[in-house]
Amino acid sequence: MAQAHAAAHHDHPHDHHDQESLKIMGFWIFLVTDCILFASLFATYVVLRTHTAGGPAGHELFEVPGFVAETFILLTSSYTSGLATLAMHKGNTKALIGWLIVTALLGAAFIGLEISEFANMVHEGATIATSAFLSAFYTLVGTHGLHVSLGLVWMTAIMIQLARRGITPVTHRKVFTVTLYWHFLDVVWIFLFTVVYLMGVM
Amino acid sequence: MAHHETHGSTKSYTIGFLLSIVLTIIPLVLVLNHMLSRVPLIVAIIAMAILQFLVQLFFFMHIREGEKPRYNVMALILGAVITFTIVAGSVWVMSFNEQVH
Structure with missing residues (x-):
């Protein structure tokens, strides 16, 4: 039964389509492995956060307006990347590129604030x-910032492809995965905001 | 195959966005106004973060939709188990180290 189903699929004209959904599945698996990378950095940070070695602690360093602005900027960019996906489903290339530009600009503002x-x-x-606490802090927050920066490069490349080729099954899949990646980075930030910054200024 | 991908609507994204804003402001107010003692405060803000994580998973990443069987959800659950084990396990084991010193 399952084999007959698979064979039927093989002859299906939407072979290409299946390839693209397989690639999206592969991207989910990448996100899970990336999640494990952040898990180990979070674990390191939580263990070392009190080890300030006579240096400054979180509540002396973190500025509330700064990290609150970063949080809302990244959250808004996650929302606008969602609106980009919706524009894509409606086949509206201009709106899609427009929302991706808004998302990338918000992402750049986030990186600017972090730098x-x-x-x-x-x-x-x-x-x-300075201290084990700060080593863990810069590694954890810096790794997230690096992800956002790479996301910006990737998103820009996809915008150029969209402008040249329009919405094809391939660019469709690429937009879908880059927005998935962007939502994932916002999810990681929720925990950075809570564990690093809020617990830091407590 | 018609629903091989996740769609969502402007409404679901907007609901997710508004819920995320609320779930960001609540812990912020709790922490800045010192409204709870230390342990309940930590529990409350972590609960809020997990809630916001779920909101984004359902309203932004649409894990309820998509092709069945949902291998992505299975991979995600495995990832969550590993993440929890690494973080909680490290904190637990290293708490003994603090006692020794």
């Missing part, structure tokens, strides 16, 4: 070498 936050902290003498 200025890191620069201020280093300026105050809180570097990655």
Whole structure:
């Protein structure tokens, strides 16, 4: 029964379509492995967060307006990337590229805020070498920031492809995976916001 | 095969977005106004984060929809189990280290 079903699928004209959905499945598996990467960095941070070695602690370093702005900017960009997917399902290429541009700009604003936050902290003498707490902090938050930065490069490349080729099964899948990735980064940030920043200023 | 992908609607994205904003503001207010003592506060904000995680999973990433069998959900559950084991296990084991010193 299952074999007959598989054979029927093989002769199906939508072979290409099945390839694309298989790639989306593969991307889900990548997200799970990325989740495990963040799990180990979170575990390291939680264990080391009290080990300040005479250096500054979280409540002395974290500035509430800064990380609250970062949180809302990333949350909004996750929403606008969702609106991009909706525009794609309606076949509206212009709206799709427009929402992706809004998403990328918000992502860039997020990265800008994070870089200025890191620069201020280093300026105050809180570097990655100051304490175990700060090593864990910069590794965890920096890895997330690197993911967002790479996401921006990837999203820009997809926008160029969309402008050239329009919505094809391939660009459709690429937009779908990049928005999935973007939502995932927002999910990781929820926990950074809670565990690192909120528990840091408590 | 018609529903091989997740669709959602403007409504579901907007509901998810508004719920996420609320679930961000509540822990922020709780922490900044010191409204609870330490342990209940930590439990409350982590509960809020997990709730927001679920909101985004359902309203943004649409894990309820999609092709069956949902291998992506199975992979996700495995990932959640591993994540929980790594984080909770590390915290638990290292708490003994704190006692020794």
